[in-house]
Every structure is written in C-alpha cells, then in structure tokens.
Amino acid sequence: MLRTPKLPVLPGYSFEREIGQTKYHKSTQFELLRGDIPYLTEADRPGPGGYPICWMKPDLYPSVYPRRETKELPGWIAYDKQILTFEAYFQQAAWEIHNIPYQIRKVKILFFLEDGTVQVNEPRVDNSGMTQGTLIYRQRIRFPKPMDENFYEMIDFNIGKNVELYGKVFRIVNCDNFTRQFLNRMGIFVGDPLDYPEDPQSAVEAKKKDETMGRKPRKRDPPSGKFIEFDKCILKFYGYWDDRPSTYGYLHKMEVLYFLADDTIEIKEIIPPNSGIDNGPTFLKRGKLPKSFDHLLGIGDTDSYPLLNVLSTGFLSGRYVVDPIGCGAAKITYYQDKDLAIGTCLNVYGRKIVLTDCDPYTKEYYRVKYGMDTFNKLDTPDEGDRSFVRDFELPPWNGIGTFEDSEMNCRMVLPQAPKKDFYKILVKGRVGYDSHILRFSAKMLSHEPVNDIRNFIISYYLSVDQVSVYERASRNSGFASQLFCSKREIFKPGQEMFVPKKPDIFLKDDFWIGNVLKLEGFRFLLTGADDYCFRYMELNCSEFPKSNINLIMDKIREKLKPVYKDFAAKHFKPYMNTSDTEAVITFQKLKIALKELMGDNITEHEIITVARRFRALGPMKRHGREVILNASRGECKKKLWVGLDRLKENIMYKDVCGTGFLPRNLAYAICKGAKIPIEYELLDSIFEVVETNECGEVCIDDLLCFFGDKQYCERAKPPINQKREFSEFFKKSDRVCYACVDLYCLLKNLGLEEEMGKPEEHAPLALPQPQSH
Structure with missing residues (x-):
C-alpha cells in the first residue's frame, strides 16, 4: 500500500496498488522438456501478480542516463528505423581451389533496435564465384547450445567479438558512426576498428588482373570533377564578323558561348527582325574549335585509337593494328578559356570573329581566376542604315477597351490578348510576407471645407504599375470607409487621350511624401507612409532617389558648407552639451532648419529619410x-x-x-x-x-x-x-520611429566639423564619440 508521507493515515488518503489485479499465484520455475519431462530453468520469473522481483536481472541493459519524466513509448516506436551496423567477416574453407586454402568473406551485420532482429548481408564482389547478398534474413537469432533459450541482444555485438550465427563464426572489426555513438551513450565501450586479414583469393585475382594485357591501349578519359564542378557554367562573349568585303556581304553580330564543362564552343548569330535571313541562328554547332585550320581532317584522324597499316599501302589489302603509342595521331590545339578575351580575334574555320564584350558572369570568372580587372568594351563598326523594322503607325484610340488591347487588334489579323510583362509580375509580385505594395496616407485638397478632413490610403502596386485609393472614415465626417478608386492604371492629367500613342501613367517615381497627385480629377497630398514602404524605398534607393541617403547628404553638405558655422550655432547649439554623449533634436526642429537652409531644393520625404537614418534610439521599455x-x-x-x-x-x-x-x-x-x-x-x-x-x-x-x-x-x-x-522581439521603443534625431551622428556623417574647423565667435560644438545603439 502506497501513500504520500505528508498525508495522514486515514481512509481516502492512501492508494491501493492491487486495484484491477486478478492473478495472485506464484510463477512456476519448471518447464516441460519434450512435452512430459519437467526440468528447472535458469530464466527469471516474475513474482505474484506479474510484478518483477527485486533480484531479477533486466532483459535489456539500462542506460547511464536517468529516465525522463515523460510517457514511455514502446520500442517499435521509439527505435523505429534505427539500426546498428557492424562490419565483420568469416572464414570459409576452399579446398577445391588450387593454392587457396580458405576465403575471407566480408559481411555487414544489421541489428534492428525496434524488435531485436538480426540480418546479415554480404556486399557484392566481382568474380567471386559465390552467391552473395542476404546470407541470413531478418529474424531473432538464438545463442548456440546450451544457451539456445536466449536470443542475441545489443550487448552481444561489439568490435573484437566473435558471434556465432547458425554455425558460422563472424568476427566484428568495425561499426558505423551512429552505432558507436549509440553504444557509448548506453554506457558500452566501443574499441578501435580492426583490420581485415589478408584474403588469399583476392591476392591471386589481383595478380592475374595485373598480368593480363588489354588488346587496346588504355584510354585516359578526362576526370569527371571538372564536368561536375562547371556543369551549366558558360562564358558568354559578344563579337562580330565583318563580311562586307565579300559580294553581298554584311556585318554579322555574334554570340560566342564557351562551355567550361568540356571546353567546347558554340557560336550563334544575332539575326535582326524582318531581315529576310532564312538561316537559323546557329553559326557553329557546339564542339571543340581548333586554333588553326589548313585542311579537312580525314576519317579517323581525331579518333582515340589510331590505326596502323603494317602490310601494304593500300586501303583494302592492308592489315591494321591499334597504335598503342599514338605516333600517327593528329596534333591539334583547341581554343581554351585562357585564349578568349575582349579584343581577341578567333579563327573560326577561316572566318575572323572579333570579341567586343562579355557578360557580368564572364567578367567575374576572369577576375577570380586570372586576376583581370580591365574589361573595356570595343566599338562595333558602323553598318549604316540597315533597319528592317518599320514603325507601324496606329490609328487614334477610340476609347473602347485599353490602349494595349486596341494596339493588338490593329497589329494582328486575329485578335489576341495583350502581352504582359510576366517577369516583372513574378519578381515584383507577392513573395511570402513581401507584398511589393507601397501604401501612402493622403489628404484631399479641395475648395470644399468638408473634404479637407477626409483621410485616404493610396496603394501603388509595383508588379503592374497600378494605383488604388481607399477612404478611411473619420468620426462625424459623414463619409464611410469604402473603396474610392479601384485598382487600375491612372493617366497623368493634361494629356490628350484619343491619340495613337499611350499617354503617360503614374509610376513609382511620382509617389513620395509631400507630392501632390491629381488622380481622376481629385488632388491628393501624400502625408505619410507605412514602415514597409519606407524600408523598401531605402533598400532600393537606386530606384527611389528621394530615399537615397547618400545623394541627400551630398546635397545638404554642398549647401551647408559655406554657412556651416552660423547655421550650426543657430540651430544645433541649444541641443548640444559637452558633458553628455547624446544630443537629440526633434523632427520638427530639424525640418524647420533644413527647410530654411535648402528651401524648395529638399522635399519632406528626403527630410524623413534623414530622420530615419539618424534616429535616436531611446531606451526599451522594461517591465518592473x-x-x-x-x-x-x-x-x-x-x-x-x-x-x-x-x-x-x-x-x-x-x-x-x-x-x-x-x-x-x-x-x-x-x-x-x-x-x-x-x-x-x-x-x-x-x-x-x-x-x-x-x-x-x-x-x-x-x-x-x-x-x-x-x-x-x-x-x-x-x-x-x-x-x-517578455520577449525581446515584441519590446517597443518609448517613442515613434523618427520623432527624435541623433545630432552627433548627423554631424559626424556630414564631416564638416573637421573640414571647416570649430566656429570662433560661438561656443565650440563638442562632438564626443556617440554611444552605440
């Protein structure tokens, strides 16, 4: 009877251990031999009720690590697909083979942890003369007599042990890494790997193989490492072949492709559209290109095994043997990657092709391998007025459908759908949580006072260059939250619509804070944007000049250099203290200062970019x-x-x-x-x-x-x-993202303090090293 020691010994405070037990007899210690002879066994039997006795030995050896306080899983689940692999061998007599008294047969012993079964496999050996594969199928194997009542367990397999399985004695010499780690964790020592003994039959077979002479010389193929390393790696050059000195000749523009996997070259001609050239673009099919060409090679000149006529000079009545030293083979040198460079002239079977340029991957390849840094593009000779494309004049747009749809109907006999830029849709479309949608907050500019309090969200879709406007309801405004303008292309105002050419539309360059957009007759002032929009524009600053901090700082530095002393003393001195290592200026103060300095040469979006770049990182909120x-x-x-x-x-x-x-x-x-x-x-x-x-x-x-x-x-x-x-990921700052600006970081980036010197008529502007945020 079990009970909790701290509970009183009263009815209801103890727990009955034998609830549900139906068997109370003792286990028998005898078994029947041959069906009628009882004999005493050495196997451990459980006590009354099936519970183990304290002096019983466990079936499996315990781990050196204590058990966790979790639900114990059955072995067929806990050890599913976990196998202990041992390398072993056994010796087999071979009296029927001359001078070979025995054979050493290497096997692999597999012990399955889920059910304790054993399987023995013999790897394939060429010309062994024996049936190989699975020697012993997966099963539980008993010990040899007189211990045949027990089965082999995990502890019985280890390096250096001899295991007898169905009359064959296997010597274990090694195991895999998983087996070694598993046994070590179970507290079982695993020794170092042992060597296999010398196999007489393998030595005889190796000697015979060395003495055998092949009928043909051994061909040394190039190693496959280069093919695997440079598979699908191509060097691309651009060039031309000037064939104008010939009759009806013209300037051919070429693409030279060099395949690094096998050192082959393929040349394609860039055929202009509507040029009337019927030939395909392939100028030279893929193959090795010889450096010099004097005559056509005969049959067999490039074979790996040249033949020698040893009886006569005739072709039919001769006797041919393989040339083992290759004295009759043609000596041909081919173009390699080291022979290609901008300005090189290739001899393509008598045609001179000049290389003028290459792609970025080719430049990087030569920069890494050969240390080349100069890749100056050569000019292509002027071919004159050879434009084969006629500009098709379209009729004016009639207002039905889109411009693209009307253009396809005018160009094609059978109506077709307009072609879309699928590459841009795939690149600029939604990728996981990256939506590629720029969202701006806007205010409506109108002569009606009721429209001044209306708030809008303008979304620009980078994948299709379309705009949508959504209105957010304000309290007591009388306007509900609804879609103000559906997603579509919006044309810029002040353009003729019924013209052959499509008018200009609003693009991503038109969306920046402070700009006024006239969308479908309504004027909107962009007042803000979400954090994703700011971050995307700053990461892609080459596409958005208003978010390029380098261009903005260069513009401010150039304007500030003549008046730096007076400007710093007027706007920055009240916020700087020589005893502190931090100086913070508010965004509104910085905006007023930059507007006074730059005037209309700086926009509000650029000021926000500066404030975000040099924002002051305040302390994080901590729980008390x-x-x-x-x-x-x-x-x-x-x-x-x-x-x-x-x-x-x-x-x-x-x-x-x-x-x-x-x-x-x-x-x-x-x-x-x-x-x-x-x-x-x-x-x-x-x-x-x-x-x-x-x-x-x-x-x-x-x-x-x-x-x-x-x-x-x-x-x-x-x-x-x-x-x-309590997570660091969700801890927010105690202020908005760019409400305060770190003045020290801003002045340090400008770099005018060291260049201009400190102002003399005003208090010095000390610039101590700012703290790292």
Whole structure:
C-alpha cells in the first residue's frame, strides 16, 4: 500500500496498488522438456501478480542516463528505423581451389533496435564465384547450445567479438558512426576498428588482373570533377564578323558561348527582325574549335585509337593494328578559356570573329581566376542604315477597351490578348510576407471645407504599375470607409487621350511624401507612409532617389558648407552639451532648419529619410520587478507547481561555500532543469531584475521569492501572454520611429566639423564619440 508521507493515515488518503489485479499465484520455475519431462530453468520469473522481483536481472541493459519524466513509448516506436551496423567477416574453407586454402568473406551485420532482429548481408564482389547478398534474413537469432533459450541482444555485438550465427563464426572489426555513438551513450565501450586479414583469393585475382594485357591501349578519359564542378557554367562573349568585303556581304553580330564543362564552343548569330535571313541562328554547332585550320581532317584522324597499316599501302589489302603509342595521331590545339578575351580575334574555320564584350558572369570568372580587372568594351563598326523594322503607325484610340488591347487588334489579323510583362509580375509580385505594395496616407485638397478632413490610403502596386485609393472614415465626417478608386492604371492629367500613342501613367517615381497627385480629377497630398514602404524605398534607393541617403547628404553638405558655422550655432547649439554623449533634436526642429537652409531644393520625404537614418534610439521599455514577480508567482500557483522545496534543495547543494550567491549561468541551468511552469522569456526577465552582488552572482533568497512562498497569497490576476510581454522581439521603443534625431551622428556623417574647423565667435560644438545603439 502506497501513500504520500505528508498525508495522514486515514481512509481516502492512501492508494491501493492491487486495484484491477486478478492473478495472485506464484510463477512456476519448471518447464516441460519434450512435452512430459519437467526440468528447472535458469530464466527469471516474475513474482505474484506479474510484478518483477527485486533480484531479477533486466532483459535489456539500462542506460547511464536517468529516465525522463515523460510517457514511455514502446520500442517499435521509439527505435523505429534505427539500426546498428557492424562490419565483420568469416572464414570459409576452399579446398577445391588450387593454392587457396580458405576465403575471407566480408559481411555487414544489421541489428534492428525496434524488435531485436538480426540480418546479415554480404556486399557484392566481382568474380567471386559465390552467391552473395542476404546470407541470413531478418529474424531473432538464438545463442548456440546450451544457451539456445536466449536470443542475441545489443550487448552481444561489439568490435573484437566473435558471434556465432547458425554455425558460422563472424568476427566484428568495425561499426558505423551512429552505432558507436549509440553504444557509448548506453554506457558500452566501443574499441578501435580492426583490420581485415589478408584474403588469399583476392591476392591471386589481383595478380592475374595485373598480368593480363588489354588488346587496346588504355584510354585516359578526362576526370569527371571538372564536368561536375562547371556543369551549366558558360562564358558568354559578344563579337562580330565583318563580311562586307565579300559580294553581298554584311556585318554579322555574334554570340560566342564557351562551355567550361568540356571546353567546347558554340557560336550563334544575332539575326535582326524582318531581315529576310532564312538561316537559323546557329553559326557553329557546339564542339571543340581548333586554333588553326589548313585542311579537312580525314576519317579517323581525331579518333582515340589510331590505326596502323603494317602490310601494304593500300586501303583494302592492308592489315591494321591499334597504335598503342599514338605516333600517327593528329596534333591539334583547341581554343581554351585562357585564349578568349575582349579584343581577341578567333579563327573560326577561316572566318575572323572579333570579341567586343562579355557578360557580368564572364567578367567575374576572369577576375577570380586570372586576376583581370580591365574589361573595356570595343566599338562595333558602323553598318549604316540597315533597319528592317518599320514603325507601324496606329490609328487614334477610340476609347473602347485599353490602349494595349486596341494596339493588338490593329497589329494582328486575329485578335489576341495583350502581352504582359510576366517577369516583372513574378519578381515584383507577392513573395511570402513581401507584398511589393507601397501604401501612402493622403489628404484631399479641395475648395470644399468638408473634404479637407477626409483621410485616404493610396496603394501603388509595383508588379503592374497600378494605383488604388481607399477612404478611411473619420468620426462625424459623414463619409464611410469604402473603396474610392479601384485598382487600375491612372493617366497623368493634361494629356490628350484619343491619340495613337499611350499617354503617360503614374509610376513609382511620382509617389513620395509631400507630392501632390491629381488622380481622376481629385488632388491628393501624400502625408505619410507605412514602415514597409519606407524600408523598401531605402533598400532600393537606386530606384527611389528621394530615399537615397547618400545623394541627400551630398546635397545638404554642398549647401551647408559655406554657412556651416552660423547655421550650426543657430540651430544645433541649444541641443548640444559637452558633458553628455547624446544630443537629440526633434523632427520638427530639424525640418524647420533644413527647410530654411535648402528651401524648395529638399522635399519632406528626403527630410524623413534623414530622420530615419539618424534616429535616436531611446531606451526599451522594461517591465518592473513587481510585474515580473506577480507574473511568475501567478503562473506557478495556477499550474499547481509544488517543486519549490526540491528547487531550493538543488540550489543549496550547489552553494558549497554557503555564501548565498550562485553564478548566473549555474542558477539559470538549475531553474531550467527544475521544470518551472513558466516560459523562457519570463525566466530571462527574472534574471534581469534579480538581486546580484558585485561579482554578478545571483542572490539565492531573492531568486526563490519569484517562484512562490508558502505564506504568499494574493488575489488572482488575469493571465498574460508571456511570450509577447517578455520577449525581446515584441519590446517597443518609448517613442515613434523618427520623432527624435541623433545630432552627433548627423554631424559626424556630414564631416564638416573637421573640414571647416570649430566656429570662433560661438561656443565650440563638442562632438564626443556617440554611444552605440
């Protein structure tokens, strides 16, 4: 009968162990031999009720690691597809083979952990003369007599052991890495690998193979490493072949492709559209290109095995043998990658092709391999007026359908759908959480006062260059939240619509904060944007000049250089202090200063870019000690955690000197091992506010207070999201993203303090090293 020691010995406080038990007899120690003779066995039998006896030996050897407090899975689930692999050999007599008394046969022994079965496989050996493969199929194998009542287990297989399976003795010499690690974790020592003994038959076969002479010389093929390394790697050059000196000749533009995998060259001609040339673009099919060409090669001149006529000079009555030394083979040199460069003239079977340019991958390849840095493009000779494309004049647009649809109907006999830029749609379309949509907040500019309070969201879709406008309802405005303008291309105002050429539309360059857009007759002022829009424009600053911080700072630096002393003393001096390492100016003050300096040469979007780049990183909000204390105690109380005494015992055991303090890493590891029912984010927050000494060690008494006390009692509080409240990912700054600007970083980037010197008539502007944020 089991009971909890701290509970009183009263009815209802104890637990009956034999509930549901139906068998109370003792296990028999005898078995029947041959069906009628009883004999005493050495096998361990369970006690009454099927429970094991304390002196019984377990079937499997226990692990050196303690069991976890989790649900124990059956072996066929816990060890599914886990196999111990051993390399072994056995010796087999071979009296029927001359001078070979025995053979060494190498095998692999597989032990399946899920059910204790064993399988023996023999790898294939060429010309062995024996049936190889699976020698012993997967099954449980018994020990040889007189221990045949037991089966082989995991402990019976190890390096250096002899295992007898069905009369054959296998010597284990090695195992794989998984087997070695698994046995070591189970507390079983695994020795070093052993060598296989010499096999007489293998030595005889190797000697015969060396003495055998092939009928043909051995062909040395190029190694496959180059083919694998440079597969699908192509060097691309551009060039021309000037055939104008010939009759009806013209200037041919070429593409030379060099394949690094096998050193072959393919040349394609760039055929202009509507040129009337019927030939295909392939000028030279893929193959090795010889450097010099004097005559056509005969049959067999380039074969790997040249033939020699040893009887006559005739072709039919001769006797031919293979030339093992290749004295009659043609000596041909081919173009390689080191022979190609801009300005090189290739001899393509008598045609001179001049290389003028190459693609970026080719430039990088020659820069890395050969150290070339200069890739100056050569000019192509002027071929005169040879334009074969006639500009088709379209009729004016009639207002039905789109411009693209009307253009396709005019160009094609059979109506076809307009062609879309699918590459742009794939690149600029939604990629996971990256929507490629720029969203701006806007205000309507109107003569009606009621329209001045209306708020809008203008979305620009980068994949299709379309714009949509959505109205956000304001309180007591009389306007509801609705779609103001559907997604479509919007033409710029002041253009003729019924013309053959498509009018200009609003593109991404027109969207920046402070710009006024006239969309479908309504004027909108862009007042802001979301963080994704700012970040995308700053990461792709080459496409958005208003977000290019380098261009903006160069413009400000050029304008500020003549008046730097007066400007700094007027606008920056009140915010700088020589005793502090931080100087912060508000965004509005910076905006006023830059507008006074630059006038209309700087936009509000550029000012926001400067403020975002040099924004002052304020302190992060931290939860107080009381909040963390209540949260941790509340979680322990809610989860009915009763391991405080055990945690205290473990901590006191580690405090050998009795100082009452423990190193932070050790205390953190003990708390994680105690399985306290709190999230790791909350545990990290506890170690941020716990009391420490001058050495940074954690106070034990203060740490235990966070996990509850027997006398502690408080009113239940609503649950909180620990991962969100205490995670570093969700901790926000105590201000908006660019409300304050770090003045030291801004002035340091301008670099005018060292160049111009400090102002004389005003107080010096000290620029100490700013703190890292």
